[in-house]
Amino acid sequence: DAGITQSPRHKVTETGTPVTLRCHQTENHRYMYWYRQDPGHGLRLIHYSYGVKDTDKGEVSDGYSVSRSKTEDFLLTLESATSSQTSVYFCAISEAGLAYEQYFGPGTRLTVT
Amino acid sequence: AQKITQTQPGMFVQEKEAVTLDCTYDTSDPSYGLFWYKQPSSGEMIFLIYQGSYDQQNATEGRYSLNFQKARKSANLVISASQLGDSAMYFCAMREGNSGYALNFGKGTSLLVTP
Numbered sequence: 001d002a003g004i005t006q007s008p009r010h011k012v013t014e015t016g017t018p019v020t021l022r023c024h025q026t027e028n029h030r031y032m033y034w035y036r037q038d039p040g041h042g043l044r045l046i047h048y049s050y051g052v053k054d055t056d057k058g059e060v061s062d063g064y065s066v067s068r069s070k071t072e073d074f075l076l077t078l079e080s081a082t083s084s085q086t087s088v089y090f091c092a093i094s095e096a097g098l099a100y101e102q103y104f105g106p107g108t109r110l111t112v113t
Numbered sequence: 114a115q116k117i118t119q120t121q122p123g124m125f126v127q128e129k130e131a132v133t134l135d136c137t138y139d140t141s142d143p144s145y146g147l148f149w150y151k152q153p154s155s156g157e158m159i160f161l162i163y164q165g166s167y168d169q170q171n172a173t174e175g176r177y178s179l180n181f182q183k184a185r186k187s188a189n190l191v192i193s194a195s196q197l198g199d200s201a202m203y204f205c206a207m208r209e210g211n212s213g214y215a216l217n218f219g220k221g222t223s224l225l226v227t228p
Contacts, residue, residue, distance in 0.1 A: 031213055042117075042218035043158075043202055048127055052211045058215060090158065092216075098146040098208050099165055104158035 003027055006091050006105040014113055019078040021108050023091030026070075031094045032074040033102070036060065036087040043090060049074055050096075081112045116140065117205050119219035126195045127227055132189040133180070134222045136205030145209050147188040148181065148216065152202040161203075164188060209211045 003026030013019050023032060029051055035043040035058075045058030047066040055066050063085060065077045078085055089104040118137045119200035138147065149161040164172045164179045171180040180189040192199055202223050206216040 010171075024210070033213070033215055040220060042139065042220045043206075043216070044218070045212065048213040048215050052148075056213060058212065081221045088156070094212060094214060098144060098210065098214065099164065100214070101160050102208075103160075104150075107156050 004091060004093055004105040006089075006108050008108060009106065010109045012111045012113060013081050016080050017113075019081050019110065021076040021089055021091075021110070023076070023105055024076040025074075025093045027093060027103070028071060028094040029095055029103075030071075032068065032095060033092040033094075034058075034064070034076045035090045035092065036085075037090060037107075038087050046076065046089075053060065060077070081110075083112050086110060086112045094110055102113060116217040117207055117219035119205055121222045122220075122226070123182050123223045125225050125227060126192075128197060129194055132195055132224065133193060134192070134203050134224065136188045136190065136207075136219060138186050138188060138205075138207050140186075140207065140209060142209045143212075145207055147179070147181070148206045148208065149177070149188075149190045150204045150206060152204065152221070153198075154201070158204075162190070163201075165204045192224075197226050197228065200224060200226045 033048040034046040049055045049068040089108045092102045094100045094102040145166045148163045151159040162174045178191045202221045204221045205219040
């Protein structure tokens with residue numbers, strides 16, 4: 001199994017509070033991704049990173065920011081959580097190129113009340 | 114516009130039978146990759162199989178094969194000899210060269226294998 005962990009695994013927070021989710025990898029892969037999974041939508045890309053301090057937006061980036069100060073860590077921040085951000089969040093890693101498999105972390109279930 | 118379409122929200126198959134899960138895709142990029150992932154009720158995403166746009170032969174991995182019809186832009190997953198443990202959500206996904214090689218996912222197909 002690829003060495004990829006997410007923390008926390010579960011979190012309940014209140015509307016308006018900031019939340020940070022952490023993704024940590026031990027594979028030294030260049031690319032890291034944050035997706036969210038909602039019923040009826042599959043997985044949708046929030047942000048991705050193609051190197052330290054190099055990040056870009058995905059399909060559903062509004063309300064989220066990311067940072068990557070080290071190869072192994074990719075942080076997702078909800079500056080002011082809203083109920084629409086209740087979701088399961090997956091981190092993934094891969095090497096560059098079309099053929100490389102994308103490895104997923106175990107997911108974080110976030111509930112915003 | 115939806116790049117990956119999975120038209121079967123739910124499927125049933127009897128144990129030991131074969132089943133085909135449909136996936137169509139849309140891209141104008143000549144170079145792309147197609148993936149299938151399995152998500153059991155425990156929630157993890159498990160990679161099953163990969164097909165490159167330039168691959169001449171259909172990909173196979175054990176009981177999984179990908180029926181790749183490039184002209185029709187379809188990449189159907191075939192599971193042979195279904196097992197109870199195959200009951201799960203199945204996602205088709207496509208990777209292009211943009212967006213950092215991120216995956217575009219379909220909405221998934223829920224497969225239930227019955228005894």
